[in-house]
Amino acid sequence: MQVNTAIVNKIIRFSSVDGPGNRTVVFLQGCNFNCRYCHNPETIGACRQCGAxxxxxxxxxxxLVDGKILYDRDRCVNCDECFHHCPHGSSPKTERMTPEEVFEEVKKNMPYIRGITISGGECTLWRDFLVELLTLAKNVGLSTMLDSNGTYDFSKDKELMAVVDAVMLDVKAFDRSEHEKVTGIHNDMVLSNLRYLAECDKLFEVRTVAVPELFDTKHTVYETSRLLHEVGKQEGIRYKLIKYRPIGVREEYRSYETPTEEYMNQLRDIAYNNGMKDIVII
Ligand code: SF4
Ligand code: SF4
Structure with a gap:
């Protein structure tokens, strides 16, 4: 039988910004988007064990031992020089782990956490791993959240949704071609998930990174909040409006301006006028 594993980029023991309450956050390696403003580009690609x-x-x-990269956490000083020089958008600082092994790490943080959040990369690329890990978490009473780019069809996966309390969904751009420009992929599934997750009360938060030079951010905030209003769910869902910042972003995409406070307040007003009550600017 094949062992169910995922490549884990890192585990943050305590976070208060990745869902309700204090949470352990597990970052899985690999993403099917290639967002220009990604501030963790080392989580996008799979390590090719090249040794560069x-x-x-x-x-x-x-x-490099027998063609495989070995990473020694105890020697690492987290200077991040390795992944800054990786030609494949990856990191050697990863570990292949089973759901049970990750859960052992999570258990060390109990009873100080309310739940776990699985992020990435794009966590749904490891669907079977998610089902097992989240089942273990739910069995001990932890709440379970996913941080997702919305490319996985949640509506077709009852087994996964049974162990997911809620999703934090990125709406990178509302317009199809603008989304393609920002991420490399269109957003048909993202918007379908926005509606589906809102309707079944499994949408905790929507996130948009504001990069006015890259896409029409006001249009995205308007249409996203309007859609939530249309399905009558504008009040219980948080809209997190995130200022683009160049920290961690690849050299070639670092030139966008960080939006002003005034611009971010205009975005907040747009969402508010469409009925959103819980709007956070960071
Ligand atoms: S992290 Fe990048 S450079 Fe290092 S071995 Fe993996 S693919 Fe090669
Ligand atoms: S280069 Fe990478 S593995 Fe080496 S110390 Fe820096 S962060 Fe750690």
Whole structure:
């Protein structure tokens, strides 16, 4: 029988910004988007075990043994030079883990956490792993959240949805071609998930990163909040409006301006006028 595993980029023991209450957040490696403003681009690609990052590690935390990258967490000083020099948008600082192994890490944080959030990369690329890990979490009374780019058809997966309390969904751009420009992929499934998750009360939060030079952010905020109003769910769902910041962004996409406070307030007013009550600007 094949062992169910996922490549884990990192586990943050305590976070208060990834869903309700204090939560452990698990970041899984790999994404099917290639967002221009991604501030964790090292989570996008799979490591090709090429070894090109090894010379940049001054503490010998990375070695290539029998064609496989070995990462020594104890030697690592988190300078991040390795993934800044990876030509494949990946990181050697990952670990293939079973749901049980991840859950052992989660358990160490109980009783100080209310739940777990699985993020990425795009966590739904590891669907079977999610079902197992979230089942383990639910069995001990933890709440379960996903942070997703919305490309997975949640409406067709009852088994997964039975163990997911709610999703935090990115709406990177509402217009189809603008979404393609920002991420490399159109947004048909994202918008269908926006509606589906709102209607079945499994949408905790919608997130849009404001990059007015890249796409019409006001149009996206208007249409997203209007759709939530249309399905009558504008009040219980948070809209998080995130200022683009160049931190961590790849060199070639670092030139966008960070939106002003005034611009962000205009976005908030647009969402508010469409009935959204819980609007957060960060
Ligand atoms: S992280 Fe990048 S550079 Fe390092 S081994 Fe993997 S693919 Fe190669
Ligand atoms: S982050 Fe860690 S593994 Fe990467 S180069 Fe720095 S010390 Fe080495």
């Amino acid at each position: 990052c090894i010379p940049y590690c001054k503490t010998n935390a990375i070695t």
